[in-house]
Amino acid sequence: MATRAWLKFTLRRALPALAVLALLLASLKLAEDAAGGGGVGLYYRWILGAAAAALALLALAIAQRLWRLRVDLQRGAPGARLGRRLLVMLVLLAVPPVVVVYGFALRFLDATIDNWFNVKLEQALDNALEIGRIVIDERLRVAERSSVDISARLDTMPANELQAILDDEIDEIGATQLAVFGNDGRVIATASSDPRYLDPPLPDATMQMRMQGNGRYAAAEPIGDLLMLRVAVPIASDVPGSRRLLQGLFPLPTRLQALTRGIENASFDFQRLKFLRGSLKLTFALILTFALLLSALLVTLAAFGVARRLVAPVGRLIAATRAVGAGRYDTPLPIASNDELGFLVDSFAQMTREIEFASARAQKSAQETERQRAWLVALLERLSAGVLGFDQSGRLRIANRAAEGILGVSAAHYLGRSLAEIEREEPHLAAFTEPLARHLRGGLREWREELVVDTSDGRRVLMLRGTALPDDAGYVAVFDDLTVLNRAQRDAAWGEVARRLAHEVRNPLTPIQLAAERLRRRFLGRLSAEEGELIDRATHTIVSQVEALKTMVNAFGDYARPQPAALRPIALHALLDDVLDLYENDQRIGLSRDLADGEPLVRADAVRLRQALHNLIKNALEAIGDARKPQILVSTRIVRDDEQEWVELAVADNGPGLPTGFGERWFEPYTTSKNKGTGLGLAVVKKIAEEHGGSIRAENRAQGGAVFTLRLPIDIAPGVAKQPALVPH
Amino acid sequence: MRSSKSLVSAACVAAGLLLLGGCGALAEQHPGKLTIRVARVTGTPDAPMLELGLDCRLSGPMQDALDHGIPLTLQIHIEAGRWRLLPADARSDQRIELRYFPLSRRYQLRDLDAAADVRSFATPGYLLAGLNSLRLPLPATFANLQRGTPVHVDAGLETAALPGALRLPALFEPAWQLSAVEYTWQPAPG
Numbered sequence: 001m002a003t004r005a006w007l008k009f010t011l012r013r014a015l016p017a018l019a020v021l022a023l024l025l026a027s028l029k030l031a032e033d034a035a036g037g038g039g040v041g042l043y044y045r046w047i048l049g050a051a052a053a054a055l056a057l058l059a060l061a062i063a064q065r066l067w068r069l070r071v072d073l074q075r076g077a078p079g080a081r082l083g084r085r086l087l088v089m090l091v092l093l094a095v096p097p098v099v100v101v102y103g104f105a106l107r108f109l110d111a112t113i114d115n116w117f118n119v120k121l122e123q124a125l126d127n128a129l130e131i132g133r134i135v136i137d138e139r140l141r142v143a144e145r146s147s148v149d150i151s152a153r154l155d156t157m158p159a160n161e162l163q164a165i166l167d168d169e170i171d172e173i174g175a176t177q178l179a180v181f182g183n184d185g186r187v188i189a190t191a192s193s194d195p196r197y198l199d200p201p202l203p204d205a206t207m208q209m210r211m212q213g214n215g216r217y218a219a220a221e222p223i224g225d226l227l228m229l230r231v232a233v234p235i236a237s238d239v240p241g242s243r244r245l246l247q248g249l250f251p252l253p254t255r256l257q258a259l260t261r262g263i264e265n266a267s268f269d270f271q272r273l274k275f276l277r278g279s280l281k282l283t284f285a286l287i288l289t290f291a292l293l294l295s296a297l298l299v300t301l302a303a304f305g306v307a308r309r310l311v312a313p314v315g316r317l318i319a320a321t322r323a324v325g326a327g328r329y330d331t332p333l334p335i336a337s338n339d340e341l342g343f344l345v346d347s348f349a350q351m352t353r354e355i356e357f358a359s360a361r362a363q364k365s366a367q368e369t370e371r372q373r374a375w376l377v378a379l380l381e382r383l384s385a386g387v388l389g390f391d392q393s394g395r396l397r398i399a400n401r402a403a404e405g406i407l408g409v410s411a412a413h414y415l416g417r418s419l420a421e422i423e424r425e426e427p428h429l430a431a432f433t434e435p436l437a438r439h440l441r442g443g444l445r446e447w448r449e450e451l452v453v454d455t456s457d458g459r460r461v462l463m464l465r466g467t468a469l470p471d472d473a474g475y476v477a478v479f480d481d482l483t484v485l486n487r488a489q490r491d492a493a494w495g496e497v498a499r500r501l502a503h504e505v506r507n508p509l510t511p512i513q514l515a516a517e518r519l520r521r522r523f524l525g526r527l528s529a530e531e532g533e534l535i536d537r538a539t540h541t542i543v544s545q546v547e548a549l550k551t552m553v554n555a556f557g558d559y560a561r562p563q564p565a566a567l568r569p570i571a572l573h574a575l576l577d578d579v580l581d582l583y584e585n586d587q588r589i590g591l592s593r594d595l596a597d598g599e600p601l602v603r604a605d606a607v608r609l610r611q612a613l614h615n616l617i618k619n620a621l622e623a624i625g626d627a628r629k630p631q632i633l634v635s636t637r638i639v640r641d642d643e644q645e646w647v648e649l650a651v652a653d654n655g656p657g658l659p660t661g662f663g664e665r666w667f668e669p670y671t672t673s674k675n676k677g678t679g680l681g682l683a684v685v686k687k688i689a690e691e692h693g694g695s696i697r698a699e700n701r702a703q704g705g706a707v708f709t710l711r712l713p714i715d716i717a718p719g720v721a722k723q724p725a726l727v728p729h
Numbered sequence: 730m731r732s733s734k735s736l737v738s739a740a741c742v743a744a745g746l747l748l749l750g751g752c753g754a755l756a757e758q759h760p761g762k763l764t765i766r767v768a769r770v771t772g773t774p775d776a777p778m779l780e781l782g783l784d785c786r787l788s789g790p791m792q793d794a795l796d797h798g799i800p801l802t803l804q805i806h807i808e809a810g811r812w813r814l815l816p817a818d819a820r821s822d823q824r825i826e827l828r829y830f831p832l833s834r835r836y837q838l839r840d841l842d843a844a845a846d847v848r849s850f851a852t853p854g855y856l857l858a859g860l861n862s863l864r865l866p867l868p869a870t871f872a873n874l875q876r877g878t879p880v881h882v883d884a885g886l887e888t889a890a891l892p893g894a895l896r897l898p899a900l901f902e903p904a905w906q907l908s909a910v911e912y913t914w915q916p917a918p919g
Binding site: 030032033034035036040041042044045048129132133136204205206210219220221222223224227260263264267268269271272274275276279280282283286 | 793794797798799830831832833835837847848849850851852855858888889890891892893894895896897898900
């Protein structure tokens with residue numbers, strides 16, 4: 001991480017700063033060098049290369065920032081567009097002045113350099129140079145004449161006397177050096193008045209050519225550090241083939257020497273500058289261009305920095321705004337500065353805190369509301385009464401499970417619909433929806449009405465009550481299924497009747513029977529045959545009717561059995577087999593069984609369950625009657641309903657089927673379609689089913705006949721029972 | 730947006746044309762020519778000398794600069810050794826200055842490393858002809874070279890000695906390129 005941070009710092013900060021510094025130093029050094037104060041000749045190309053590299057580096061740094069800005073723009077980073085706008089504005093503000101200054105500087109440079117080369121100055125320098133040349137030429141002519149004079153004196157001199165003459169003449173004519181060269185170019189004699197010029201310069205090709213052309217040579221030559229007048233004249237000789245040469249070096253006077261050097265230097269410098277004019281302009285233009293690029297790139301880099309610095313808090317504010325919008329309040333905010341932006345950050349932070357508090361309160365309130373709603377829903381779901389809620393326009397908004405169960409429809413399907421729409425789809429509920437709609441339209445604050453409604457589960461008696469909710473929030477309708485209540489009341493009444501019958505009627509029956517039998521034994525032998533027969537028939541009738549009354553009382557006793565059932569795990573199939581085996585050998589009955597796989601266990605009172613099964617078979621046999629041979633099918637199956645496993649014990653017959661209008665009342669005592677019987681069989685079965693947490697239902701079979709189905713809750717799933725179940729015998 | 734793009738495109742095209750034009754103009758400049766005609770080490774074992782014959786032709790700008798008083802310096806590098814990548818057995822750098830004096834209208838050829846060796850010429854032709862016969866002093870190590878040791882000489886214009894304003898053209902303009910192909914020989918034994 002540290003290496004990465006260092007690399008990032010180097011690439012983004014240090015390198016551009018170094019590039020700026022290098023470019024600045026290179027520009028200064030190049031300018032100094034171009035002005036003549038350089039001394040960077042050996043490193044010139046390196047300096048130039050460094051400047052170019054620095055420019056490239058700055059350009060790369062800007063390109064990298066531009067690329068990053070582009071990426072930020074593409075991904076919609078907070079503040080990217082504002083940063084771009086700010087960058088463009090800053091660059092547009094800063095670069096044009098720099099370019100204008102650059103243009104003016106170029107123009108000024110051009111004019112300034114051109115102004116250096118004043119025509120009059122050049123002319124004056126040329127004139128001065130020409131004057132210098134004239135003076136030198138005059139001196140040359142004097143020196144030439146002196147040399148010719150000496151040469152004339154030397155023409156007859158033998159070689160061994162030449163040196164003496166030269167020594168004499170050198171001071172005479174004011175020469176610095178005199179030398180005589182022979183044919184072969186060798187120095188024959190030489191004299192010098194200045195120890196710096198002991199060796200005479202040898203005649204070169206130019207001199208020899210001039211000698212051949214003009215017969216003599218005279219020129220000012222820079223010899224050593226001084227400008228000297230060099231004169232060469234031939235020495236006449238009588239000796240054929242002898243071509244000796246006298247060469248003299250004459251100094252210019254010291255004052256003249258200084259003046260001519262000054263003139264030459266001035267002219268020299270002017271000419272050199274004149275020649276360098278174009279190059280100077282080019283070099284200074286290059287340096288100015290470097291300065292321009294440096295300024296422009298630096299401005300752009302600075303603009304990036306300024307834009308980033310200005311936009312960063314705004315960007316973070318935008319990010320924070322987005323986060324707050326998304327419900328996150330912990331996004332860090334930029335450090336508030338002491339300006340308007342700081343005020344904005346502070347205000348935003350305060351606003352965020354308030355929103356957070358408000359949101360927390362709202363959330364808590366929503367949770368509380370949701371809890372209340374869940375509680376209300378749970379409450380509604382557990383109400384035995386049906387509850388329907390309607391809005392002001394009469395559309396169904398809520399219905400509990402009890403309402404669905406009582407009405408036999410799915411409330412979810414009708415949510416948002418009006419009562420008229422419900423009635424169109426469920427016309428059999430018209431007895432319910434019409435009065436309800438009428439009350440809703442009537443606008444009464446509270447009302448109640450008892451309704452008889454035909455539902456899919458049969459006819460039900462409902463007590464419907466309605467209330468208008470406060471603040472015109474709608475209506476709520478509550479209805480109780482009085483069918484069950486009525487039945488329970490009837491069951492209780494029948495139970496009471498049965499108990500009283502069992503208790504009040506059974507007690508006198510035995511004395512009546514005993515008294516009748518005593519009468520019969522005492523008087524049957526003493527009376528006449530006719531009277532005896534009367535007594536016999538009467539007592540027989542009494543005894544048989546008492547037996548019948550006993551049977552009926554016992555049946556009522558069974559129905560009103562006060563003691564609770566002794567529930568234990570019972571293997572149902574084993575119990576069925578035990579009971580059915582009793583009917584198996586009866587040739588009058590066609591009995592078949594179709595039992596489910598496994599051995600379902602039920603928690604039951606074996607005696608009561610056995611009685612229920614006997615009652616169902618007996619009910620089937622009585623229903624079939626003598627018209628046909630009874631065919632009874634006993635079957636079981638496992639069903640799953642309401643997260644509970646059930647076993648359904650069905651007894652089907654081939655009788656005439658259920659009578660018209662068969663309903664819940666047929667499971668009440670003394671309700672029967674048969675001529676004989678107490679009408680308590682099915683009531684007892686229903687009572688036993690309810691004692692075991694089950695139910696009984698009856699329906700017609702498709703192939704004819706009826707089927708009574710006893711549903712009991714399974715205690716342990718079939719096939720997984722490990723404990724041996726009780727099989728009663 | 731479209732107009733700014735067009736402007737940028739036009740600027741790019743103009744810059745390209747200018748660059749091509751500049752390259753073309755540079756290519757049209759005739760460079761000078763410098764050839765090492767002959768080179769040999771002579772002299773005594775104590776004072777070996779390099780006898781160098783240079784054929785030199787200055788380009789127009791160079792001649793112009795010379796006539797305007799700008800000295801031109803030729804750098805002559807001599808090195809003896811069998812392997813170029815290893816340190817040389819002997820090496821020396823000599824600098825020859827060509828200069829014009831307007832008052833006397835004389836061209837001067839000066840060995841900058843031996844101040845006394847100055848020759849002046851009336852014309853640039855003679856000046857350049859003077860380069861045909863240069864005698865430059867060498868370090869004594871050149872007198873003791875092993876037999877068969879090759880000696881390499883190269884020569885060229887020393888741009889670092891030019892005035893600062895001329896360094897930029899000297900870097901890029903062909904007219905300011907002046908260098909000789911390296912001359913190599915093996916000194917004769919004895």
